[in-house]
Amino acid sequence: MTPVIAPAPSFSHVIRMSDDTGLFEHSRNAIVRREHGYCTDDVSRGLVVTSREPDPSEEVVRLAEIYLTFLTHAQDHTGAFRNRLGHDRRWSDRPALGDWWGRALWGLGTAAARNPAPWIRKEAMIAFELGATKRSWAVRAMAFAGLGAAEVLRACPDHKGAAALLADAAKAVGEPGDHPDWPWPQEHLTYANASLAEVVIAAGKLGGDHQVLESGLRMLSWLHDVQRTGDRLSVIAVGGYRRNGPRNRHDQQPIEVASFADACATAAEATGDPAWEDGISQAVAWFLGDNDLGTPMWDSTTGGSYDGLTPTGPNPNQGAESTLALVSTLQHARRLS
Structure with a gap:
């Protein structure tokens, strides 16, 4: 073709x-519906695409910073993540290991490996390594996390935590x-x-x-x-x-x-x-x-x-x-x- x-x-x-907190989930036509708030799933996707940009504008780098800040706020001390944050800045769920955990690791791994800003890469790696100590029962959560681990391995081939997570993700599939x-x-x-x-x-x-x-x-x-x-x-x-x-x-x-x-x-x-x-x-x-x-x-x-x-x-x-x-x-x- x-x-x-x-x-x-x-x-x-x-x-x-987007605003200075994160990425709103829904819109009516092209207008943001703030009442639906934010979710870790979409913020993680946002961090993936902003980190893939080879020559990002200052505005795109700023988006990546906002999304990374959101994810580090969503993550608890064990490595699990909350998913839903209201526009009132209150979480409506508890940290867990659903799809959003996997997508968060995908975003963090991509940022750690690819983001042109060194301060973003450093902080993303810290959060990725904490999250990568966990494992989910959900096949797709493991797949998404494994894709983040693959990004880290491409940049750091000797990263044992990423290698173990990627291998476990393939086994889960x-x-x-x-x-x-x-x-x-x-x-x-x-x-x-x-x-x-x-x-x-x-x-x-x-x-x-x-x-x-x-x-x-x-x-x-x-x-x-x-x-x-x-x-x-x-x-x-x-x-x-x-x-x-x-x-x-x-x-x-x-x-x-x-x-x-x-x-x-x-x-x-x-x-x-x-x-x-x-x-x-x-x-x-x-x-x-x-x-x-x-x-x-x-x-x-x-x-x-x-x-x-x-x-x-x-x-x-x-x-x-x-x-x-x-x-x-x-x-x-x-x-x-």
Whole structure:
């Protein structure tokens, strides 16, 4: 597939959704809904994309500082994290090890390894190392944490804590099945499915285990086939897809597209095979309008992404998760171009 000509990543709507505390979760169209407050999940995603910027503006560095401050405030002395903070600056939950713990470690690991600001890298590493002492019962939480550990290992190959966490994350995902029609460790595809394949690929590559690497690549290749209609990407919709069950096409979420682009980028890096970059191009094209309804999934005037592809068109709300998914995917497109 020919690489898609894509716009440069824009942080304009991310800036609009942020204040000096963190990143608001929801919006009505492009206007922030402050009453819903902030969540560690989205702030962590924000730290990932701001830390991936190779030459960030002062404003983007400031966003990374805000997001890192939020995460260190959310983390308790054991390494667990709270998830939901109201606009009144009060937490509504207790520290735990759900998906938000994993995403926090993903953000912290990315910041520790990639952020251009040395003071951000230093503080992020301290928080990452504390959080990396924990383990979650949730498969996806472990996968997200493992992706943060992989970032740390790329920068610090001898980091034992990151290596142990990444290996445990791959084990938590499990081995792919033998049946060619369903070579997936679980019987149900739910959300952020590509992240499971990605963390197995990263564990195999960084751990020097060819068999694990091949398992992850086989998972991702099959997922690509499942999420494709011709040359068009059609990601697993809300509600998931169960083995031998019906396949629902709506609502498709931008975060699924972004996680697929991330996984394809990791596969391309791990194998040196440029064919994986076709998946990135398909993810970019999905946002630009090459999707099941043939409609753009982003607002060029605000820089925000729509929250979902419904049977009647885009959900016009431009929340943090969706917009960060757009930015993340366009970061990969910039590298390809």
